[in-house]
Amino acid sequence: MDETAPALLERCTIPDSTELQEHTLSTDRAILVGDRCRIDYGLAGAEVVVAEFCRVNGSVSAAGDVRIGSWTEVGGDVRTEEDAYLGEGVRIAGRLSVAGDLDIGDNVKIEQGFEARGWIQIRNPLPVIVYLMLYLMAMLRFEHEDEVERFVAEVLGSDEGAMEHPLVIPPGAIFDMERLEVPGEMGIGSNCRLHGNVRGRVVEIGENTTLFGSVRATERVVIGPGTVIHGTIASRGTIEVGPGARVLGDLDGRTIEVHEQALVEGTMRAPEGLRIRRETWWSDDHGS
Template sequence: MAFRRDLLDELVVPDGTEAKEVALETDGDVLVGARSTVEFGVRGRNVLAGESVEFGGDIEAEADCRLDMWCDVADNVLVGQDAYIGERVHIGGEMKVAGDLDIGDDVEIDEGFEANGWIVIRNPMPTIVFLFVYLKQLLLIGEEDAAQRLVSQLVDDDEDENEDAEPVPDPLIVPRNATVSDDAWRVSTPATIGDDCRLHGNIRAESIDVGEDCNIFGSLRAREDVTVGEGTRIHGDLTTRSGDVVVEPGARILGDVSCSDLELGPGAEVDGSIRADGEITMGTTERDLE
């Protein structure tokens, strides 16, 4: 997994992520920065959340779940392996853990909990805080290989390091102080959306890079550049404050486009009006050149 110098300085939606009515579903891990609000439930492999994160639905983790202090989960928490719950966490439903449960003080679980393994009542180390402080120190001293190994180990403790092992999917990363809902995805960082994603809600970010063959049911608005991948459909307007827009071949914007420079690839379509302060470049196909 490639990562920036701060693991939570970008919204990253991996390939194949789907926002359904009640949950965000991804094949990999889910990492949520402190003080963020996710109005969906989440379903992933490992689920890790920083302090004071709010979830509007269930959490379903195939492997481990780690919630730091003051998190709030509206419904159930279902964990396939071990759970680490910080102090003053509130869970509005029930909690079921297939493995061990490490739980802090003053945790409220409205409908009770059960664990098949050991239950330890203490204040677990805030794993998100530990992860990012240690990771930053490794990067500051130039130990990028060690930092990469640390991330791989923490997001998948059971990963087989054999060369024949299946590749681990990239995680879904929600940066600090973000809001993710059916209405809007609001972050103050860049946003990168992978291929074959299906998302609902307007996306607001510093810059936006959307992969191929996605369906985004909402508008895109950024302060800087926006790229829309080949074959993607944006069901809304596309606006940048001071950036350029690239719409790759076969992509379609079902709304207006407002930007500085605009580049349209072969077969790209804009259904609404175009307002560009700079140049508009239109690609051509081989048929157009004949």
């Protein structure tokens, strides 16, 4: 198996324009959730794929397919405009509504009943982790976009456009009402609106994003132009703040680099150096 494919699942990726609205993490892209995650709100995307042994304390809805891995629990409803695949031992506290076909494994419990307009097959579907590996390997190996689109449509039954830049939550992540915590790297896109304290080894946030919470990373934090952070930023390594960004709290890092057009309303602490950078620094280092 291609070793790069599992590596892609280790980085948390939140695509552009993602929002946490009314206890639901919402995006127009696909959502891929690794195994053994805990998510204390709902998920809404173009397609939703949740791996084994997860807990989602909210509803799951998708314009495309929904795949839920074995022994995963969903605390709300599950709704899909296409097909649904439920692995062995899945528990759904609400109602299951499927506009297309339903593949359902053994020992599945749906507390408020279900509706499926297409075929119903009682069998254990392809394990979600295998599905994810096939998808990622396909993206890495095909050179031409038409090959990728054909493979995804025929073999995986997914829309390539929505899967091109999916929202990825890596294995072992905790997303609750207080924190968005991952064991490795987290990349948050531009024009997002999120709530919670972000925790990771490396945290990079794009342009014009609003975060109602703090940011803490063991190695590095990068805050893009025009982004607003309603909290403190701390890192054992470096902190970089781009032009037009606002930090409504302190900066606490080993080294800090702040663009001259950024605004930091708290105290800046950097035992190994604080630098106020000029206009060309950000574009030279970050390409924007």
